[in-house]
Amino acid sequence: MHIVEPQEQNKNPVVRKLREWDAQAVAEVLEFRGETTVVVPREHLRRASEYLVAEPSLRFSFLSDITTVDRFPIEPRFEVNYHLLSLDRRERVRLKVRVAGSDPTVPSVTSVWPTANWHERENFDLFGIRFEGHPNLRRILMPDDWEGHPLRKDYPVEGYR
Amino acid sequence: MVLNMGPQHPSTHGVLRVVLELDGERVVKAEPVIGYLHTGIEKTCERLTYSQAITLTDRIDYLAPLSNNLGYCLAVEKLLGIEAPKRAQYIRVMLTELTRISSHLVWVGTHAIDLGAMSVFLYTFREREEIQKIFEFISGQRMMTSYFRVGGLALEPPPGYLDQVRRFVDTFPARLDEYEDLLTQNRIWLGRTKGVGVFSAADAIALGASGPMLRGSGVAYDVRKAFPYSSYDEFDFEIQTQTAGDCFARYQVRVAEMRESLKIILQAVGKIPSEGPFKAEAPGIIAPSREEMKTSIEGLIYHFKIYTEGFAPPPGEVYQAIESPRGELGVFVASDGSNKPYRVKFRAPSFINLQTLPKLCEGRLIADVVACIGTTDIVLGEVDR
Numbered sequence: 001m002h003i004v005e006p007q008e009q010n011k012n013p014v015v016r017k018l019r020e021w022d023a024q025a026v027a028e029v030l031e032f033r034g035e036t037t038v039v040v041p042r043e044h045l046r047r048a049s050e051y052l053v054a055e056p057s058l059r060f061s062f063l064s065d066i067t068t069v070d071r072f073p074i075e076p077r078f079e080v081n082y083h084l085l086s087l088d089r090r091e092r093v094r095l096k097v098r099v100a101g102s103d104p105t106v107p108s109v110t111s112v113w114p115t116a117n118w119h120e121r122e123n124f125d126l127f128g129i130r131f132e133g134h135p136n137l138r139r140i141l142m143p144d145d146w147e148g149h150p151l152r153k154d155y156p157v158e159g160y161r
Numbered sequence: 162m163v164l165n166m167g168p169q170h171p172s173t174h175g176v177l178r179v180v181l182e183l184d185g186e187r188v189v190k191a192e193p194v195i196g197y198l199h200t201g202i203e204k205t206c207e208r209l210t211y212s213q214a215i216t217l218t219d220r221i222d223y224l225a226p227l228s229n230n231l232g233y234c235l236a237v238e239k240l241l242g243i244e245a246p247k248r249a250q251y252i253r254v255m256l257t258e259l260t261r262i263s264s265h266l267v268w269v270g271t272h273a274i275d276l277g278a279m280s281v282f283l284y285t286f287r288e289r290e291e292i293q294k295i296f297e298f299i300s301g302q303r304m305m306t307s308y309f310r311v312g313g314l315a316l317e318p319p320p321g322y323l324d325q326v327r328r329f330v331d332t333f334p335a336r337l338d339e340y341e342d343l344l345t346q347n348r349i350w351l352g353r354t355k356g357v358g359v360f361s362a363a364d365a366i367a368l369g370a371s372g373p374m375l376r377g378s379g380v381a382y383d384v385r386k387a388f389p390y391s392s393y394d395e396f397d398f399e400i401q402t403q404t405a406g407d408c409f410a411r412y413q414v415r416v417a418e419m420r421e422s423l424k425i426i427l428q429a430v431g432k433i434p435s436e437g438p439f440k441a442e443a444p445g446i447i448a449p450s451r452e453e454m455k456t457s458i459e460g461l462i463y464h465f466k467i468y469t470e471g472f473a474p475p476p477g478e479v480y481q482a483i484e485s486p487r488g489e490l491g492v493f494v495a496s497d498g499s500n501k502p503y504r505v506k507f508r509a510p511s512f513i514n515l516q517t518l519p520k521l522c523e524g525r526l527i528a529d530v531v532a533c534i535g536t537t538d539i540v541l542g543e544v545d546r
Contacts, residue, residue, distance in 0.1 A: 026413050032477040032478065032479070033240070033242065033477065033479055034276040035478075035479060035480065037341040037478070061367075062366055063369055064368065064369070064480075064482070064489060064491055064508055065480070065491050065493065065506070065508040067493050067504075067508075069478070069495050069504045070179070070504075073252065080477070081493070083480055083493070083508070087366065087380065087382050089536055090387045090388065091387075094478075094480065112203070113367065113369070114367045114369075115367065115368050115369030115513060117516065118512065118513070119513075121279055122512075123406045126203075133180065139196075140195065140196060141195065141196040141545060141546075142196060142199065143196070149205055150201060150204055151203065151504075157204060157205065157207070157208050
């Protein structure tokens with residue numbers, strides 16, 4: 001996975017558009033196996049999402065997936081990945097938000113993509129990421145009284161005994 | 162009144178619980194409650210090697226195991242930067258299309274039985290059995306085949322397998338007409354599905370619905386066409402759509418998809434070369450052939466290494482989507498450079514499609530809830546993973 005140098009980044013139209021709109025919204029661009037990942041600072045996530053959906057030349061109207069990777073013990077520990085898809089332009093892009101283990105909160109994007117509702121609940125359930133502004137942030141796969149977040153790396157595969 | 166539908170209700174296809182808030186017989190609010198079948202497959206994958214994890218993927222969507230195999234194998238292949246040889250790709254296409262037919266057959270049968278048409282179920286399971294026999298003949302397993310491996314196939318397919326597929330393709334169109342005779346003009350069937358569970362294209366996109374759920378609302382999005390994988394761009398087929406967005410439209414889409422799948426299978430049967438490699442050539446990643454293992458020292462070393470510690474892809478993350486019978490199945494694999502996947506995530510189409518249930522059935526009668534659950538074609542193993 002290699003970091004794309006700033007002068008190279010503008011070759012990708014999605015990254016160029018995002019930069020032109022607000023240079024602060026793009027912290028880093030990663031390229032791997034033909035997939036583009038844009039690292040977005042947490043405070044810009046919702047604005048950037050709204051822009052990516054609304055901009056007529058981008059139209060990322062379909063949110064495929066939200067998934068977290070726990071890089072424990074490296075900090076910032078969590079990487080929340082958003083897989084966006086533009087249905088009419090047949091293009092994908094991944095947004096990545098890095099958050100620290102001490103404060104795993106990310107703004108909710110349910111207002112942008114209603115489908116994010118269950119995705120965010122799943123990430124809350126299994127990783128303990130808190131999505132601010134989510135209408136119903138409850139566990140979804142694990143029982144309501146479960147302790148801990150099973151997909152975290154410091155959670156044993158066999159569970160706590 | 163609040164009514165608990167499930168988790169043991171027969172029409173929920175597994176262990177789905179729907180909390181229904183009712184006003185008389187009318188549904189005011191419906192809330193799916195899931196997780197009863199959560200088995201932590203994604204967590205378990207993290208401590209298995211890349212190849213070992215394949216066996217778990219079969220068990221996610223147990224009605225379409227080969228689609229899951231394919232999604233996962235393609236993702237790992239992308240991570241490694243290798244590609245299966247053409248022969249393996251065509252066989253993969255043929256088998257996943259057979260899987261699509263078999264999954265849709267279970268769907269037609271169970272959906273019909275939910276809505277009171279008993280006989281269709283008996284017929285569709287007869288045909289599904291034929292497909293299972295083909296799978297057993299090729300891979301040695303009826304359901305959990307794990308036949309696709311990273312870089313190709315598990316085994317050389319046995320001689321005569323294409324004749325079996327041809328025999329099925331010859332008889333199936335007439336059988337499909339039989340189901341249509343039973344259902345498509347059936348007044349009870351029309352009454353139970355037409356105008357039931359309607360949702361618009363905009364709603365479908367906003368809620369992330371995919372597969373027949375999306376195409377039934379008029380959006381022509383199919384991963385096989387939009388992002389072709391496994392040589393799908395070499396096959397000639399149409400994306401089936403309907404604009405009504407109701408349960409009947411989704412029924413029409415699925416039946417038409419079975420006919421398209423047959424077209425693809427026929428083309429694949431013609432394309433598959435009778436000889437050639439069935440797995441990629443990549444020393445240290447793909448196990449050498451049996452003969453090479455027995456005759457060369459490098460082959461023996463690689464054989465031993467690959468089956469004990471596996472292989473280590475470079476660090477990175479990939480997202481690979483395929484069109485499973487239920488919609489966009491996305492597999493996200495993150496590697497940290499070791500021999501085990503650091504994180505595997507399955508974007509399960511059933512999980513997302515189930516989220517549309519309240520939209521489909523709120524404001525309608527309880528009986529329609531059954532139709533709406535059926536039409537989303539969920540597999541609880543995939544919803545809960």
